[in-house]
Amino acid sequence: MTCSLIFFLLFASPNISFGKEMSEEEAYQKRMELYKRVELTTQIPWYYIAAVDHYERSIRFVRKDIPKPGGITGIYIKPVQWAGWLNPNQTNPSLPSIELFNGFGIDGNGDGKANMNDDEDIIYSFANYILKYGIDEDHFRIALWNYYKRDRAVGLIMEKAKLYRHFGKLDLNAKTFPIPHRFNYSYRDTWGDRRGWGGRRIHEGTDIFAGYGVPVRSTCYGIVELKGWNKFGGWRVGIRDINNTYHYFAHLNGYAKDLHVGQIVEPGMLIGSVGSTGYGPPGTSGKFPPHLHYGMYKDNGYSEWSFDPYPHLRQWEWSDRKKRKN
Known part of the structure; x- marks a missing residue:
């Protein structure tokens, strides 16, 4: 068990409940609460985690080879990666089994399981991966490249992090017409x-x-x-x-x-x-x-x-x- 996870289990607040029926505003609030908890626990800036999460959510909605997001978070980790490539039971959330086969998943909410469908477990598992490299920008970039193996993905995520850091909020979806209406x-x-x-x-x-x-x-x-x-x-x-x-x-x-x-x-x-x-x-x-x-x-x-x-x-x-x- 990593030091960051021990810190989380000792000092985290009660579990956040993620319902499927919630407004967009409520979803933003729940995500931000989770990102800030990750930051408090791991010292990884919240906007880094938010950028990865939103990058994955945005590509999952336009791809057919990966499932659509089922919760409020968007990071998708393949079952074989989550449980470990040689794990014979890739849907088993057992921590000893996942640790034995060097899987990606960890327990992020303190329930003793690493559930690949749980928002907190997913976010903390990815944060735990980032911690293996470091939390400064250069090491964060290296971690992203080793995970995605695509320069474009790294660039897009860093752009999102820059936007989130600048505006300090998640709701950046507003749009406007390119020509002011006072002109013909x-x-x-x-x-x-x-x-x-x-x-x-x-x-x-x-x-x-x-x-x-x-x-x-x-x-x-x-x-x-x-x-x-x-x-x-x-x-x-x-x-x-x-x-x-x-x-x-x-x-x-x-x-x-x-x-x-x-x-x-x-x-x-x-x-x-x-x-x-x-x-x-x-x-x-x-x-x-x-x-x-x-x-x-x-x-x-x-x-x-x-x-x-x-x-x-x-x-x-x-x-x-x-x-x-x-």
């Missing part, structure tokens, strides 16, 4: 349309037509992953949100002052303005009417693909209008 604009569903410049390809986004210089805002809480020129998209910005979704803004006329890669943004923050740049070398402009090309891409832990942003834009537009009326 128009758009329709153009995702999947054919494009010819630069070779035959499909349109991976929605075009929002507006005048030159109309403000373009971040649609989400996120981190700027990309800024610069692309021969197709012209001056563009890429922002990754807390749910592994990449928001792509292209054909910009210019950027907001001091906007830079690695910057934390939030819904409604100015990032640039509408233009008609692209389809050529840096600085090319005017080959098409001014508009914002807005795209969305999802990372599932293995790869990234585009999906239609139009329904989301309509929803955010409606939500913004409702807020204005209220």
